[in-house]
Amino acid sequence: MKNSANSPYNNSLPLNDKNIELIAKDGIKGWFDQGFTWLVYTFTAMTVAMLFVMSWIIFKEARPAIAKFGIEFLWGKDWDVGNEVFGALPYIYGTLVSSAIAILFAFPVGLAVALVTSENFLPVSIQTTLAFVVQLIAAIPSVIIGLWGIFIFIPALEPLQKWIAKYFSWIPIFNTTDPFGTNMLTAGIILAIMILPTIAAISRDVLLAIPKELRSASMALGSTRWETIFRVLLPAGFSGIVSAAMLALGRALGETMAVTMVIGNSAQISASLLDPAYTIPSVIANEFAEAERGLHIGALTYLGLVLFGVTLFVNFGAVVLVEWVGKKNR
């Protein structure tokens, strides 16, 4: 395969998809091809450069804040714009906890949708329609989900939250007197709705890729459908489903608008999920456009850098896992 790139005229190689080189070597056509090749390389380099330039620019803009606060920024609890004291902990806490709640809710539901739309519970036409309709949630703009969240979802959920706070306040995570609808739990559920299609779609693809023979073999040994699912299909698709959850987690960590609208935007660390909170993307969206250049912008960008690092790490893991699964299945 590598040989053919250097010597396209080598007839001894079998002709298959992998080793054709259709490039003209000389004459005016050769010049055209050279130019075309370089054009393709240039644009490809631009795509690759995008990620690196972005990392560099974000790092550069964050430098004033990195120089001033250093690593202590990560566990600083105060955010006082007037006195130029900045600490990231409440935002990091809010981002991580809201995303964790989102995964907690979205994972079982997403997996259920994936199972229902890939196994033979329902006729194929209904399966594909269901999968298609769930996919549409991914197309709804985040700001519209936020609008729905604040005017329809919160009023519907508030009585339930008040009831929980009244009777279960002895549990630390519900310990809030008279909760208002905008809080960590609401944001987590809204995020769960938004990442559900990611989990459902990727898990469905993973399940559909598992060979039919495995199902038949398990059934032939006398397993019921759910025994087959739990003992054969889910273990076989485990890494793929985990990577689906990781990709969804990456989405949840970076989601901005809907969360900003429903989380209450209060930079505090509270054990209670019924208290308002704040996330990194939300504080950037709220303060960035009005921030003074210098330490405030620097601190916001530093927050962005932290988020960038975390999502890169999560996405990196997910992509590596997906490619590994793809190679294994081939």
Add this chain to the structure above:
Amino acid sequence: MSSHQNSKIPQSLANELFSPLPKSRQLFTYLMNAIALAFTFIALIPLLSILWEIIARGISGLKLEMFVNPVIDFGFGNAILGTATIVTIAALLSVPVGIFTGIFLAEFGRTHPAANFVRFITNILTGVPSIIVGVFAYSIIVLVTKQFSAIAGGFALATIMLPVIVLTTEEALKLVPTDQRLASAALGGNRLQTTFRIVVTAALPAITTGILLAIARASGETAPLVVTALFSLDWSEGLLSPTASLPVLIYNLYNDPDPQKHQLVWTSSIVLLGLVLFVSIISRLVTRKRKIK
């Protein structure tokens, strides 16, 4: 589960042989069926509720003059024009780069050592949070031009659209059979001619679909625009001044006490949601049909 193996009384053994499954396993099956179907139903509720509520609350305010008036005159004409401007800039920037990168991955990538690396970077780029892209565009354009502008917004959206276009172009080009490339080469076509006259032409509908999907996704993005294009209540003064867009209009005005502006939020949501869902549904239906063939 294995209770029938231990049973010693013939009568009960006979009973169990007639029933296909022991009670516990049967119960487990029914229970899990119910849970899975209930969860699937729950998953559909938000979508149906969003569609229903947006239409119910917004439709009454939908008047023709809203499309020609700017926000200060209780319309969303300037936001529609702004969204169109920003998305056009984004498409002009991202489509050529994206298509050529897709060509690299599909046409050169089979033998090129860097192909997997490029694909990997593109996948990572897909997952970069949109607010980070906004901060990036702010630093690279707003700070240089000293203006929040449509161009900065367009650059941010281009960064978001780019990986989508790359990946869909690659998929589309891969569907074109190798025989067609060989036929073109056998007739004396060089790589430039083969790629553009044969491969890209054959894959053009699928590539267009990918671009439309990317545009639909970009038109709904709010976060990067809040820190780059900002907003304006009136018509934008030019490409280098703050520009309104539909998503930012919704975000800026959703808490406005003025009932007319509040109505504007719901009505512009119909327009935005309708636009985005229409493009997504059409393009997904088109791609699905192609796959079956």
